[in-house]
Amino acid sequence: MKYDELEQKGFLDIEVDPALDLFEEIARLKKERNAVVLAHYYQEPDIQDIADYIGDSLGLAQKAAKTQADMIVFAGVHFMAETAKILNPHKKLLLPDLRAGCSLSDSCPPELFKSFKDKHPDHLVISYINCSAGIKALSDIICTSSNAQLIVESLPKQQKIIFAPDKNLGAYINRKSGRNMLLWNGACMVHEIFSLEKITRLKQRHRDAKLIAHPECEEAVLRIADFIGSTTQLLKFAETDEASSYIVATETGILHSMQQNAPGKTFIAAPPDNACACNNCPHMRLNTLEKLYLCMKYELPEITMDEDLRIAAKKPIDRMLELSSQLGLGG
Numbered sequence: 370m371k372y373d374e375l376e377q378k379g380f381l382d383i384e385v386d387p388a389l390d391l392f393e394e395i396a397r398l399k400k401e402r403n404a405v406v407l408a409h410y411y412q413e414p415d416i417q418d419i420a421d422y423i424g425d426s427l428g429l430a431q432k433a434a435k436t437q438a439d440m441i442v443f444a445g446v447h448f449m450a451e452t453a454k455i456l457n458p459h460k461k462l463l464l465p466d467l468r469a470g471c472s473l474s475d476s477c478p479p480e481l482f483k484s485f486k487d488k489h490p491d492h493l494v495i496s497y498i499n500c501s502a503g504i505k506a507l508s509d510i511i512c513t514s515s516n517a518q519l520i521v522e523s524l525p526k527q528q529k530i531i532f533a534p535d536k537n538l539g540a541y542i543n544r545k546s547g548r549n550m551l552l553w554n555g556a557c558m559v560h561e562i563f564s565l566e567k568i569t570r571l572k573q574r575h576r577d578a579k580l581i582a583h584p585e586c587e588e589a590v591l592r593i594a595d596f597i598g599s600t601t602q603l604l605k606f607a608e609t610d611e612a613s614s615y616i617v618a619t620e621t622g623i624l625h626s627m628q629q630n631a632p633g634k635t636f637i638a639a640p641p642d643n644a645c646a647c648n649n650c651p652h653m654r655l656n657t658l659e660k661l662y663l664c665m666k667y668e669l670p671e672i673t674m675d676e677d678l679r680i681a682a683k684k685p686i687d688r689m690l691e692l693s694s695q696l697g698l699g700g
């Protein structure tokens with residue numbers, strides 16, 4: 370269903386009774402609908418607290434592949450819900466706000482990518498999961514920030530590779546693995562906006578704090594980071610590392626889980642290059658507890674997909690899931 374159809378139906382004007390206990394209502398609807406709520410770490414704290422599972426992109430895809438629920442409510446962005454639908458064609462897949470897109474996914478339109486790919490017929494295509502079903506259908510293997518390096522290194526050194534759509538993650542994997550993958554020129558608006566100057570000043574003020582960063586950040590930030598990893602890897606590091614304070618260069622939503630998992634430690638959000646002190650993903654933050662409740666109540670907005678596209682997009686995701694379990698990466 371398209372966003373304007375929801376508008377025409379009046380769905381977007383429905384208001385939530387402020388007297389309702391949304392935690393209770395959502396818990397009731399979960400039981401009634403046999404629904405599971407999957408949430409990314411970049412969701413607002415209330416959504417993380419009501420979720421059945423919180424994870425990074427890999428964990429969420431693995432969970433979606435295994436769930437026995439009849440309904441999956443995806444508290445994340447469109448490409449994540451779409452991935453879950455690709456893996457679960459017969460389940461109802463809901464996304465609280467259909468406009469929750471992704472700048473990185475948008476930076477790689479399938480028509481342009483196809484002509485780029487056609488110019489390099491001897492290259493294998495590895496795409497970061499932050500892309501549309503159309504890009505997945507043009508790819509050989511999908512990866513996430515948790516498994517990108519291992520997946521690239523599982524291929525023979527001489528294999529020519531196109532990596533799309535994140536140039537920062539691709540360049541990071543090139544540096545780590547000594548490969549020379551051809552990179553699509555895409556980036557995440559959240560991770561690319563961190564200010565090196567402000568982070569450097571913050572490091573001077575908090576000399577004991579370690580800088581931990583997501584590999585979607587630009588090279589200049591990654592170069593001064595003490596640890597680089599996916600959201601789950603950053604969380605694990607913050608929990609198990611011996612330091613007591615951290616400057617965190619990724620979306621601020623992760624601080625909620627970090628603080629819960631390591632209550633005695635201090636987490637400082639790395640500042641972006643604008644007037645804000647922290648860095649929220651505007652797409653992820655379109656989802657709210659109210660919208661989550663409404664979408665479970667009315668079973669809208671639903672993610673649907675053309676079957677041929679779904680089948681083509683599923684192959685490289687299956688390959689990622691198989692490789693991940695062979696490589697011992699959760700699931």
Ligand code: 13P
Binds near residue numbers: 557
């Ligand atoms: P991970 O979940 O793989 O850490 O990716 C972060 C992200 O930007 C998701 O949109």
Ligand code: SF4
Binds near residue numbers: 446471473559560652
């Ligand atoms: Fe996309 Fe970046 Fe937002 Fe993740 S944080 S959904 S990559 S724009």
